Amino acid sequence: MAELVYPPVIGAARALFRALDLRFDIDGTEHVPRRGGAVLVSNHIGYLDFVFAGLAARPAKRLVRFMAKEAVFRHKVSGPLMRAMKHIPVDRSQGEHAYRHALRALRSGEIIGVFPEATISQSFTLKKFKTGAARMALEADVPLLPVALWGTQRLWTKGHKRDFGRNHFPITIRVGEPLSPTEGESATGLTERLRERVQELLESAQRAYPVRPKGPDDTWWIPAHLGGTAPTPAEAGSR
Template identity: 35%
Template sequence: MLYWLMKYVLLGPLLRAFWPTKVTGLENVPTEGGAILASNHLAVADSFFMPLHVPRRVTFPAKQEYFTEPGFKGRLKKWFFTGAGQFPIDRSGGAAAQAAIDAAVRLLREGRLLGIYPEGTRSPDGRLYKGKTGVARIALEARVPVIPVAMIGTDQVNPIGSRMWWPHKLEIRFGKPLDFSRYEGLAGDRFVERSITDEIMYALMELSGQEYVDIYAARAKELIAAEKAGLRPAVPVQVGARDAARMPESRAS
């Protein structure tokens, strides 16, 4: 109830009024049954604009810190993110990571739409980074299609580090569903899961027009932070995917 109230009464009309959005390929999102919407990730705003334009409810995993902060501000955040269709996950790794995958698979088997950012975190510079294989594991275990989604312009609305949202035209592109049924029964095979994840990231690169970089976004953020601190990054950040993959790692001096 809270989700639909936020979408159609409280937040949705405001977003539609101030941020006109061109949406293409929405017919690729199934009208029923479980499916993964795998999106590039440019800004926090992605999790608000994409579900706004999908007729069905979209559920996103979100870091549990959004739901556990104490005090009035914490309760307000929990109410807000719950209303936005997000559920908490522990990102500390190990058993917590498996619990997050299990929760996602359960939702998909219930016939829901699950929003996932394969990069794992926001792009630090607008480029597309290497995907984490959790999306492949979930797709295989739940036996659902993956719809690639390209968010364009949200990093201009909500730049990293900015508390303000700025007027800017947006575009959302929904690609054709990717069917991985040919890999049925191979969940847990790391080579298969990497192949599936790379196929998803290639579809996102084609759909979004972003430059692809073959390192994880979290690692890129570390390199950018080291560069700003005057340290030599282990791998130059301003390189393409092939160059980054070929370069040997060097130590900061």
């Protein structure tokens, strides 16, 4: 079936990025499979992360179907777009329906996008990963594709006003080699291995990031362990 909505939305997003003069550093896109199912897994630090994680698959000419909370699908603007792009609504009180929907899509050769932290990390460090992505990969017999994003929190994130000015924000994206389960590996073990890989990619993205704080008032987007003033994981968890 022809994709009538997704490609124009991608084109509009790219036009917006040009207008905002975003500077992209994307590495590892050769790891995105050209065909067949896969579970793309990314850290979550900003409201637009699904757009940026999806960009990682475009050099392979793949479209990512993201799992997102049901409220997004009820919005009068985003709802019709999300449905037309075949993203998957998740009702957290009845998650099994979304899980089965995602499995069918994986088995039909789609890439499903998942944020295993389940919510934005306000500390900008990795939260604990839920096991759903690994369980889907195991059950559908497809690889996990680890992705790390950095810099997206500076545009729009929880607890801060969005900044869509022409501030030349760099956006760094790292894609790792696909992970497949070892013989007899559990979903918990695979999730732990996946989180370690995303952590490695995140640290690589942070090291490569070309911008440093402009002053003491520009450290909110940097994790506390890197010298910034973002809340620690413990502080963020209490909010």
